[in-house]
Amino acid sequence: MVESLRFRDDTPPDEPAVTLDSFLDQSNASAVRIEPGEDVRSLLPLIERLRLVEVDFPTFRDGRGYSAARILREAGYTGELRATGDVLVDQLPHMRRVGFDSFHPRTPLDGAAVERALGRYDYVYQAAADSRPPVWKLRHG
Amino acid sequence: MYRYDEYDQQIVDTRVEEFRDQVNRRLAGEMTEDQFKPLRLMNGLYLQLHAYMLRVAVPYGVLSSRQMRMLAHVARKYDKGYGHFTTRQNIQYNWIKLADAPDILAELATVQMHAIQTSGNCIRNISSDQYAGAAADEVGDPRPYAELLRQWSTFHPEFTYLPRKFKIAVIGSEDDRAAIQLHDIGLQLRRNEEGTLGFRVYVGGGMGRTPMIAPVIRDFVPVEDYVSYLEACLRVYNRYGRRDNIYKARIKILVHEIGADEYRRQVEEEFLHVKQLGIDPPAAELERIAGFFADPAFEDGLADDVALDDPEFAAWVDQNTHAHKKPGYIIVNISLKPVDGIPGDASAEQIDIVADLAERYSFDEVRVTHAQNLVLPHVKKADLKTLWQQLKAAGLASANLDLVTDIIACPGLDYCSLANARSIPLAQDITRRFADPARQKDLGELKIKISGCINACGHHHAGHIGILGVDRKGEENYQLLLGGSGAEDASLAKIIGPGFTETGVVDALEKAIETYRTLRTPGERFLDTYRRVGIQPFKEAVYG
Numbered sequence: 001m002v003e004s005l006r007f008r009d010d011t012p013p014d015e016p017a018v019t020l021d022s023f024l025d026q027s028n029a030s031a032v033r034i035e036p037g038e039d040v041r042s043l044l045p046l047i048e049r050l051r052l053v054e055v056d057f058p059t060f061r062d063g064r065g066y067s068a069a070r071i072l073r074e075a076g077y078t079g080e081l082r083a084t085g086d087v088l089v090d091q092l093p094h095m096r097r098v099g100f101d102s103f104h105p106r107t108p109l110d111g112a113a114v115e116r117a118l119g120r121y122d123y124v125y126q127a128a129a130d131s132r133p134p135v136w137k138l139r140h141g
Numbered sequence: 142m143y144r145y146d147e148y149d150q151q152i153v154d155t156r157v158e159e160f161r162d163q164v165n166r167r168l169a170g171e172m173t174e175d176q177f178k179p180l181r182l183m184n185g186l187y188l189q190l191h192a193y194m195l196r197v198a199v200p201y202g203v204l205s206s207r208q209m210r211m212l213a214h215v216a217r218k219y220d221k222g223y224g225h226f227t228t229r230q231n232i233q234y235n236w237i238k239l240a241d242a243p244d245i246l247a248e249l250a251t252v253q254m255h256a257i258q259t260s261g262n263c264i265r266n267i268s269s270d271q272y273a274g275a276a277a278d279e280v281g282d283p284r285p286y287a288e289l290l291r292q293w294s295t296f297h298p299e300f301t302y303l304p305r306k307f308k309i310a311v312i313g314s315e316d317d318r319a320a321i322q323l324h325d326i327g328l329q330l331r332r333n334e335e336g337t338l339g340f341r342v343y344v345g346g347g348m349g350r351t352p353m354i355a356p357v358i359r360d361f362v363p364v365e366d367y368v369s370y371l372e373a374c375l376r377v378y379n380r381y382g383r384r385d386n387i388y389k390a391r392i393k394i395l396v397h398e399i400g401a402d403e404y405r406r407q408v409e410e411e412f413l414h415v416k417q418l419g420i421d422p423p424a425a426e427l428e429r430i431a432g433f434f435a436d437p438a439f440e441d442g443l444a445d446d447v448a449l450d451d452p453e454f455a456a457w458v459d460q461n462t463h464a465h466k467k468p469g470y471i472i473v474n475i476s477l478k479p480v481d482g483i484p485g486d487a488s489a490e491q492i493d494i495v496a497d498l499a500e501r502y503s504f505d506e507v508r509v510t511h512a513q514n515l516v517l518p519h520v521k522k523a524d525l526k527t528l529w530q531q532l533k534a535a536g537l538a539s540a541n542l543d544l545v546t547d548i549i550a551c552p553g554l555d556y557c558s559l560a561n562a563r564s565i566p567l568a569q570d571i572t573r574r575f576a577d578p579a580r581q582k583d584l585g586e587l588k589i590k591i592s593g594c595i596n597a598c599g600h601h602h603a604g605h606i607g608i609l610g611v612d613r614k615g616e617e618n619y620q621l622l623l624g625g626s627g628a629e630d631a632s633l634a635k636i637i638g639p640g641f642t643e644t645g646v647v648d649a650l651e652k653a654i655e656t657y658r659t660l661r662t663p664g665e666r667f668l669d670t671y672r673r674v675g676i677q678p679f680k681e682a683v684y685g
Contacts, residue, residue: 036384061179061262063302067379070299074418090163090180097298110171116162121155123148125292127420128299135148135292136422139429 001108005092007101008080013052033084040068044075053077055100057085066098073099073129089113093121099129142203142506143288143433145253152295153250156257160184161243168240183301185259186242190558193237196259197249201269201287201311202230202509209496209507211252213489219245224492226477226485228549228600229308230268230509231259235556257295262303264294264375268310270318271508274434275518277466281330281338283313285431286364289422293368300375304382305390307375308347311340319511320627322346322355323603325392326374328367339363344374344404345396346631348597353393354631356401358408366412368421373411377404436467437504437519443469447522454529456578457540462525471522473503475515475532476539476547480572483565484550485513494535502528511627512549512588514542544581545589545654546572549600553593553610554617560593562610562617563643567591570647584654587667590625603627605668606653607634608646619646623653623679624671635676638684649683656682 031052321327327343346355449455503517553564590604601607607622625634
């Protein structure tokens with residue numbers, strides 16, 4: 001079983017993630033934890049300082065974290081973007097597409113199922129925060 | 142109509158395999174029902190009272206004969222020999238086995254069909270005008286835009302776990318035949334003063350337990366921006382729509398609570414940002430898609446009149462056809478509302494017959510309407526009588542489009558685990574009471590809509606007369622509502638007073654209808670009379 005997944009080559013940050021309020025109050029923190037309902041755009045002025053953003057999914061049904069991730073990537077954030085909490089294998093492909101590149105699920109995942117899920121779709125219809133070209137791009141160059 | 146290329150086909154085929162994998166994991170006990178539920182729902186599979194129900198998407202209501210035959214085949218092989226066309230232009234099968242579902246989807250994929258996102262808290266099947274590409278009053282064909290949205294919304298990574306389900310409808314006429322103002326987003330294709338093509342965007346309509354008519358959020362979005370604009374609309378909703386209470390989670394509540402102006406402000410701000418991301422498909426993609434919706438090979442110079450010597454035929458032509466944009470052609474409605482029938486149900490044999498007729502007489506095209514009827518969009522007037530005779534032989538020539546017996550009804554307590562009361566038997570009672578064709582004709586346009594619970598799948602809020610089934614101390618009870626409309630003059634029906642038993646509500650309905658007959662001025666529909674005189678005379682007649 002897989003406890004965590006990481007799709008980055010750099011060294012994982014070792015500083016613990018602090019709450020959004022603490023992060024905004026501190027001048028030197030570089031890791032922050034976002035809960036659903038918190039406005040990730042408040043991080044944007046401090047984006048240069050960030051090395052890790054953890055986005056928590058208390059339940060997989062709460063999809064706010066998908067927008068949070070994409071907003072960060074759209075703003076140029078290149079650090080680690082980690083999904084934590086109720087992260088299930090069937091949600092991983094969408095999470096990758098909105099920019100998550102590491103995962104700490106509450107319940108460990110089946111490695112083979114993860115591989116199947118992430119390798120399943122050859123094509124995607126829309127542009128998102130990953131580098132996959134939408135099919136309209138493949139059709140028209 | 143649209144045809145898949147290798148990309149579309151591969152995405153749909155892959156979905157079948159993915160779902161097969163999910164079903165296998167569920168059947169093997171590797172997933173709990175709680176974990177499986179959102180996955181099966183995302184594929185249109187519901188657990189109902191007696192069995193699984195599978196909802197198959199009919200994108201913007203358009204079907205080919207080949208697809209129709211597949212729907213008949215599925216009904217025969219996997220269900221009890223019939224299917225149920227829904228108010229969102231889809232088809233449902235009510236007696237499905239979980240283990241069969243992947244095979245059904247595999248069969249559907251061979252005719253470029255799927256059940257993707259026909260349920261779940263995601264963007265659902267895009268609905269449209271059943272007369273698209275055929276109606277004389279069209280500014281532009283809405284289908285290419287709807288198809289582009291089908292692709293954009295399919296597995297949209299950001300908008301698959303929204304606060305609640307999300308329904309989009311697109312039309313291209315001033316006449317609204319798709320109830321766009323009662324959708325989460327309604328798009329009306331139009332030209333601005335400079336002649337540029339774009340959309341009027343309505344956001345935040347809906348029915349359910351808190352019905353609302355959508356405000357206009359943007360009067361004009363150029364077509365090259367509409368994907369970005371929708372992306373902005375959805376993002377604001379995904380971030381700020383309520384998630385604390387399932388009954389307050391639809392976008393209509395967000396728009397209502399913060400106000401249309403504030404919602405618009407947030408969307409416009411988001412749009413300025415999103416528009417920079419390069420996510421709008423190029424014009425060439427819309428042109429590619431539009432190519433599939435080019436006019437069929439209409440003949441020129443055809444006779445534009447129909448011999449109406451047979452009075453029964455004449456009555457059907459008068460009621461069930463609509464003007465076509467091309468001289469010599471006509472739009473034909475096939476009513477799925479025979480007296481004593483189940484609204485929207487069609488047998489496998491009937492589906493096959495409609496497929497044959499579409500192939501022979503309508504350039505291979507069938508449409509599904511939100512009123513749960515079918516349409517042959519491009520019929521040569523010279524073929525009309527032969528077509529009618531064949532429909533009649535198949536029990537498909539009820540001449541009652543938009544009349545009192547053309548009832549929308551949800552599946553109700555006969556199938557649905559959410560329902561409080563039965564809808565189908567009540568619809569049947571009403572059709573028997575008003576079976577006389579002369580009486581129906583005299584009453585004119587009268588849209589009755591029945592929901593078996595407060596979730597309003599039967600659109601009772603939008604009925605000229607609506608009926609809502611509720612549970613009163615363990616008994617089925619029916620409330621009568623008057624004055625709704627799902628058309629361009631959208632309005633919400635009002636409850637007339639205390640509820641009734643099943644027989645009682647049919648009596649009350651008849652009293653309301655007779656009141657209209659007494660009060661109407663020449664040419665007035667039920668809805669017009671109601672709007673002119675108000676609810677009081679109807680109340681007095683029903684309860685007096």
